[in-house]
Amino acid sequence: MRLAQSYFLSDNVVAIARNLLGKELFTNIDGKICSGIISETEAYEGITDKASHAYGNRRTKRTETMYKEGGRTYVYLCYGMHHLLNIVTAKENTPHAVLIRGIIPNSGIDIMFKRTNKKKLTNISNGPAKMSKALGITTDLDNTLLDDNKIWIEDSNFPLSGFEIIVGKRIGIDYAQEDALLPYRFLLANKK
DNA sequence: TATAAGATTTACT
DNA sequence: GTAAATCTTATAT
Numbered sequence A: 001m002r003l004a005q006s007y008f009l010s011d012n013v014v015a016i017a018r019n020l021l022g023k024e025l026f027t028n029i030d031g032k033i034c035s036g037i038i039s040e041t042e043a044y045e046g047i048t049d050k051a052s053h054a055y056g057n058r059r060t061k062r063t064e065t066m067y068k069e070g071g072r073t074y075v076y077l078c079y080g081m082h083h084l085l086n087i088v089t090a091k092e093n094t095p096h097a098v099l100i101r102g103i104i105p106n107s108g109i110d111i112m113f114k115r116t117n118k119k120k121l122t123n124i125s126n127g128p129a130k131m132s133k134a135l136g137i138t139t140d141l142d143n144t145l146l147d148d149n150k151i152w153i154e155d156s157n158f159p160l161s162g163f164e165i166i167v168g169k170r171i172g173i174d175y176a177q178e179d180a181l182l183p184y185r186f187l188l189a190n191k192k
Numbered sequence B: 001t002a003t004a005a006g007a008t009t010t011a012c013t
Numbered sequence C: 001g002t003a004a005a006t007c008t009t010a011t012a013t
Helices: A015-020 A063-065 A109-116 A128-135 A174-181
Strands: A024-029 A033-047 A072-078 A082-089 A095-105 A152-155 A162-168 A184-191
Touching: A015 A033, A015 A082, A015 A095, A024 A072, A024 A095, A024 A128, A033 A109, A033 A128, A063 A072, A063 A082, A082 A128, A095 A109, A095 A128, A095 A184
Parallel strands: none
Antiparallel strands: A024 A033, A024 A152, A033 A095, A033 A184, A072 A082, A082 A095, A162 A184
């Protein structure tokens, strides 16, 4: 079943980031449906987080989406060529968001292959930009409600028993100084 | 108006 | 290991 919008209205963005692991992310782009189990997330805690675009209550055309009510997407272009997918959380005017960094492909894998031009199943979704490319996510999906039939998240009761949740510091944000060390990154890993 | 840097990936040396 | 690709935003002149 799909996650209700109320799921995303909590102020505790870190808890949501952790809880999203194992949920299934769906996209429906041009009638092509793909999905995957969310395997890696990062929390971005709005105005108090130096790594966030909204740090210090910074409000621009780009970050405007983050200030809206939770339960929608925030897609933005990084390095001029990579689309990154975030899930906006918390109430209006609280710019919290969860960055989806990785998925385990579940359905529509052949479509993902075509989109990414890859021949092997490896490296299809082990990075935020590659994942977006595989799922067909672009800035066209920015500020899209998760019940818009273009993108949504379901709780498909993926069994987490065989996995452990690893918590660590976030990646690629060295400029954020001490906030770069916060344990806001969550990922699923096979138990050994 | 101009310049610098970025929540990255890929290819090449 | 290093660099290129490539564009939007933010900060500066």
